[in-house]
Structure formats: C-alpha cells, structure tokens
Amino acid sequence: MIGDRRLDVDAGHNAGVKTILFDPDYVIEDQGDPDYVAHSFDEISKLIK
Secondary structure: OEEOOHHHHHHHHHHOOOOEEEOOOOOOOOOOOOOEEEOOHHHHHHHOO
C-alpha cells in the first residue's frame, strides 16, 4: 500500500500488507507506523522491486 496520509498507512495495516508512506516534502508529522517512508518516486520504485 502506498499512500500520503496516516489513514493510508492504517488501511494497509488493517489489510495485512506492507505500507509505504510517500512524503516528498518531508512535512508529514503523524506518519503512523509505515514499513517504509519514501521521499521520491525513485525511492518507491526501488522498494517495490
């Protein structure tokens, strides 16, 4: 699950899948507990390979 809000991270956890929080501007304070935090599309592409 890739999302840009804590709600997305929580939904991924509820679904039992790994989560990636996308925060390109380094502004998300309440991240939840994502498996990974990515700040660019390149980072995401490396994580999902």
